[in-house]
Amino acid sequence: MVSHEVMGNTLLLRLRGDLDIRGAQELRLAAENLLRGGTGRSVILDLTGVEFVDSSGLGAILGRYRQVLDSAGRMAVYGASPRVASLLEVAGITGIIPLHESLDRALAYVKER
Amino acid sequence: MDLDRPDNMMRLEFLNLPANVGVARNAVATFAAQAEFTLSDVEEIRLAVSEAVTNAVVHAYPGRRGWVRVNARLSGSLLELTVDDDGQGIADVALARQASYTTDPERMGLGFSFMEAFSDRLEVGPGPAGGTRVFMVKQPAAVPREEGSSSA
Numbered sequence: 001m002v003s004h005e006v007m008g009n010t011l012l013l014r015l016r017g018d019l020d021i022r023g024a025q026e027l028r029l030a031a032e033n034l035l036r037g038g039t040g041r042s043v044i045l046d047l048t049g050v051e052f053v054d055s056s057g058l059g060a061i062l063g064r065y066r067q068v069l070d071s072a073g074r075m076a077v078y079g080a081s082p083r084v085a086s087l088l089e090v091a092g093i094t095g096i097i098p099l100h101e102s103l104d105r106a107l108a109y110v111k112e113r
Numbered sequence: 114m115d116l117d118r119p120d121n122m123m124r125l126e127f128l129n130l131p132a133n134v135g136v137a138r139n140a141v142a143t144f145a146a147q148a149e150f151t152l153s154d155v156e157e158i159r160l161a162v163s164e165a166v167t168n169a170v171v172h173a174y175p176g177r178r179g180w181v182r183v184n185a186r187l188s189g190s191l192l193e194l195t196v197d198d199d200g201q202g203i204a205d206v207a208l209a210r211q212a213s214y215t216t217d218p219e220r221m222g223l224g225f226s227f228m229e230a231f232s233d234r235l236e237v238g239p240g241p242a243g244g245t246r247v248f249m250v251k252q253p254a255a256v257p258r259e260e261g262s263s264s265a
């Protein structure tokens with residue numbers, strides 16, 4: 001469900017499948033382990049492979065944002081399907097974590113500071 | 114039985130394990146697909162089921178195993194769903210249903226808001242034998258009539 005790549009100071013987490021209570025647990029574990037190990041400060045989530053998100057998944061995304069804030073990094077999301085994007089918007093998450101069209105845009109955003 | 118409007122019922126019973134949330138969500142979505150629901154309706158059903166079942170898994174039985182039951186019924190094109198647990202129940206349902214209300218700081222308190230937004234009716238209360246019962250109804254979205262399909 002979660003694979004990762006390290007790009008300089010940024011941790012890219014690629015998610016696959018359903019971001020429900022189980023996906024949320026995996027995302028939380030992966031991010032906690034990797035960020036604790038000093039693997040980057042900013043986080044980019046690739047949602048291209050995510051077909052379903054519910055409130056547990058939204059909570060896990062917001063939880064990663066809080067974690068990134070703690071380490072003074074930035075967070076960006078890209079690859080959300082229209083359905084997933086609209087749910088992120090309804091939940092008020094897009095106002096805090098901007099959605100991007102591509103990995104390049106997301107990278108540019110986290111490197112802005 | 115009218116073949117265009119199937120009457121059907123399904124009953125699922127499973128332990129409060131996170132893995133079963135997806136099982137229930139997908140089973141109900143497949144069940145509902147027998148009726149005239151659009152793809153978007155089915156996605157909304159998937160989400161509503163996921164929220165109700167996740168709540169039973171996460172909140173009903175703190176620190177212990179327990180059963181969760183899902184009843185689905187199609188009558189005509191109407192889907193009726195009941196999600197039951199035998200857990201601790203909800204002390205103040207009106208409060209619990211408020212957007213952003215949660216007793217878990219790791220969560221967003223959006224479950225009931227989503228159930229309400231993505232079903233046509235939501236009732237929450239104790240079940241006949243205690244615990245919590247969530248009842249939802251979903252109707253197919255009106256199918257928009259195609260322009261000019263009835264040529265004069």
Ligand SMILES: Nc1ncnc2c1ncn2[C@@H]1O[C@H](COP(=O)(O)OP(=O)(O)OP(=O)(O)O)[C@@H](O)[C@H]1O
Nearest residue numbers: 055168172173209215216220221222223224225245
């Ligand atoms: N089956 C249940 N048994 C006991 N308490 C419940 C049950 N379902 C919901 N609750 C209570 O109602 C509150 C609100 O539920 P709701 O689904 O809206 O939010 P949440 O589950 O806390 O967060 P989210 O759904 O965003 O992950 C919960 O925090 C919990 O206290």
Ligand SMILES: [Mg+2]
Nearest residue numbers: 164168224225
């Ligand atoms: Mg919930």
